[in-house]
Amino acid sequence: MLSLRPNCECCDRDLPADTADARICSFECTFCADCATTVLAGRCPNCGGELLARPRRPADRLARWPASTERVFKPAGCAAAAASGVQP
Structure with a gap:
């Protein structure tokens, strides 16, 4: 079962379990749509x-099996990706 982490690892934006932006x-590893x-x-x-x-x-399943509350924030990895000049 997915842990449904609560935030973006790059910018620490909140990502509720029901969002379409994760x-x-x-x-x-979890990121917001903008950072991704x-x-x-x-x-x-x-x-x-x-x-x-x-x-x-x-x-109804979320009530029984809630999303994770453990926040993971690793901005260094995102900064390195940005510095490498990776373009969408």
Whole structure:
């Protein structure tokens, strides 16, 4: 089951479990749509994997299996990706 992390690893923007603006890689590294597109060009700075829309858990299931509250913030990886000149 996906952990549904609560924030963008680049900018620390809140990403509620029901948002359509979250992007994840296969390791569940989590980013907002803006950072995924403009800073990271659709690639995870941690593993190089593709960033795709994070699925949303139905509300009744979310009540039983809540999203994670653990925030992961790694702005250095995003800064390195931006400095490399990666363009979408």
